[in-house]
Amino acid sequence: MRRLPSLIGLRFFEETARHMSFNRAATxxxxxxxxxxxxxxxxxxxxxxxxFERDHKGIRLTQAGSQFLPCLSDAFDTIERGFxxxxxxxxxxxxxxxxxxxxxTQWFSPRLGALAVELPxxxxxxxxxxxxxxxxxxxxxxxxxxxxxxELLMMERHVLVGAPxxxxxxxxxxxxxxxxxxxxxxxxxxxxxPNWLAKAGLPARYADNGIEFxxxxxxxxxxxxxxxxxxxxxNMIVEExxxxxxxxxxEIEVAGPYGYWLDVAPRxxxxxxxxxxxxxxxxxxxxIG
Numbered sequence: 299m300r301r302l303p304s305l306i307g308l309r310f311f312e313e314t315a316r317h318m319s320f321n322r323a324a325t326x327x328x329x330x331x332x333x334x335x336x337x338x339x340x341x342x343x344x345x346x347x348x349x350f351e352r353d354h355k356g357i358r359l360t361q362a363g364s365q366f367l368p369c370l371s372d373a374f375d376t377i378e379r380g381f382x383x384x385x386x387x388x389x390x391x392x393x394x395x396x397x398x399x400x401x402x403t404q405w406f407s408p409r410l411g412a413l414a415v416e417l418p419x420x421x422x423x424x425x426x427x428x429x430x431x432x433x434x435x436x437x438x439x440x441x442x443x444x445x446x447x448x449e450l451l452m453m454e455r456h457v458l459v460g461a462p463x464x465x466x467x468x469x470x471x472x473x474x475x476x477x478x479x480x481x482x483x484x485x486x487x488x489x490x491x492p493n494w495l496a497k498a499g500l501p502a503r504y505a506d507n508g509i510e511f512x513x514x515x516x517x518x519x520x521x522x523x524x525x526x527x528x529x530x531x532x533n534m535i536v537e538e539x540x541x542x543x544x545x546x547x548x549e550i551e552v553a554g555p556y557g558y559w560l561d562v563a564p565r566x567x568x569x570x571x572x573x574x575x576x577x578x579x580x581x582x583x584x585x586i587g
Contacts, residue, residue: 307341308370310334311349315367318357391571392421396428396435400514401558404534406436409582416578420571433572435561438483440554446561449576452583453557454531456490458498459538461524462545469547473500477526478508479517488556490529498550518544533586 314323314334324331342349349363359367397406402424413422428435442448464472480487491505509526511517518535521528522543532551538544560579566572 303344307337310337394423394432396425396432398438433566437559447567449560451558453554456529456552457532458547459544460527473504478505479526479528480508480510481514481517493552494529
């Protein structure tokens with residue numbers, strides 16, 4: 299066990315030696331001159347040697363004080379450097395997340411305020427494509443990755459939507475007259491329309507004529523403007539349904555087969571801010587049911 303004098307006394311001694319004045323040291327430390335004098339006296343008693351000579355001209359270091367001061371200042375400098383390194387490392391923790399474009403715009407961006415509150419010391423960098431420095435990757439896929447911590451966050455929940463002004467018209471009429479808005483993935487149409495029509499017990503021909511889009515977000519925007527009907531993931535249109543930008547035309551809902559996965563490389567799974575981000579994501583998914 300270390301034999302150390304009072305750290306308060308040591309701090310008061312260094313500050314007094316820096317100013318060579320009890321008054322100025324007291325001002326710097328935001329205490330009274332009497333408090334400084336008492337701490338110095340207790341320190342001298344603990345060490346067993348006088349640290350200052352006092353006379354009508356003021357104070358000066360004794361030989362013991364002159365010998366002790368550099369050692370003490372070096373120790374405080376070391377403590378300060380260590381503290382700053384830890385503090386700076388905490389403030390500058392960087393989290394790089396790759397997010398698919400539609401997920402980023404429709405689901406992730408509206409929740410960035412909540413994320414900032416949850417992880418206030420994390421500097422967030424959002425990408426639309428995975429890169430070598432990514433900590434986490436939100437991936438649109440059917441299956442987990444074998445070489446990463448791969449966790450299913452949510453399955454797609456496909457519903458039929460369109461512009462609210464079309465409500466009230468018979469569904470068959472709309473399906474006959476409106477283009478089907480399709481979403482491409484890897485240059486092929488996702489099976490959103492065929493799967494939904496099959497579950498709804500409606501003819502597959504309703505998906506024959508349509509417009510193709512490279513992202514789900516484009517299809518959502520086109521549907522909201524009345525360009526056609528779209529079968530889209532309900533998770534991605536929570537705000538549009540709530541504010542009336544989109545309307546749902548049927549209670550039929552089809553789950554999957556794609557979902558959004560959280561992938562974390564093995565070298566990053568132990569990082570505290572990566573784990574915190576994963577916990578936050580799970581909590582946000584639970585909120586939408």
